[in-house]
């Protein structure tokens with residue numbers, strides 16, 4: 756069975772249909788990109804899967820559970836946005852630990868977890884710094900560590916590399932893919948960058964005007980007819 760299943764999902768803003776009967780299946784451990792021009796509904800679909808906005812109609816299953824009506828705090832995902840969305844007044848360590856405090860974990864275990872995550876993202880020495888003392892790429896790595904801290908089953912990435920300069924972007928593409936493979940975590944990344952989707956995705960979901968136009972591996976999506 757697929758890990759994530761979206762069934763005839765609709766999303767309206769007033770009379771405007773941003774998602775029109777979207778159906779989609781994603782397997783466990785897959786890295787899937789939602790690709791398409793600005794305004795085609797990529798972020799709306801990602802936010803629906805996260806439960807951040809009420810959907811109009813349809814169902815979403817994750818790990819066999821119907822999650823369409825679960826509040827976001829009961830859902831099993833981590834999310835990274837385009838702009839880092841770190842808490843500016845918390846240290847890096849406290850940013851990463853943020854989601855762990857509600858998990859009834861001892862201070863000691865939280866500290867250990869934070870150290871492990873900082874090692875994993877290659878920033879072992881920044882625990883006591885504040886976000887503003889870090890570069891954009893470093894901040895995005897911290898956002899990634901924060902999203903992974905609770906060991907979610909699903910990682911959602913909304914244009915996580917768009918705000919970074921080209922060199923850092925290329926680096927992070929590799930790092931994110933390596934980390935995703937290492938953890939085996941099912942991942943969805945929204946992007947409008949064809950090359951980014953091509954270089955990162957196991958499968959690409961091509962969207963346009965609120966519908967899915969095509970789904971396939973990078974080879975399938977870009978093979979000439």
Ligand code: ADP
Nearest residue numbers: 768792793794795796797798799837913914945
């Ligand atoms: P994106 O980077 O996905 O193109 P947008 O700039 O379209 O994002 O949207 C940024 C924010 O504005 C989002 O929270 C989105 O929900 C909201 N938004 C986008 N379009 C409209 C609209 N027509 N009316 C109201 N809010 C909108």
Ligand code: ADP
Nearest residue numbers: 768771773791792793794795796797798799800
């Ligand atoms: P994408 O992520 O592909 O750029 P979005 O999912 O942000 O596209 O938006 C899809 C469509 O829905 C766009 O036409 C956008 O203007 C519209 N939209 C997004 N958020 C809102 C909102 N809060 N209110 C009204 N319209 C919105």
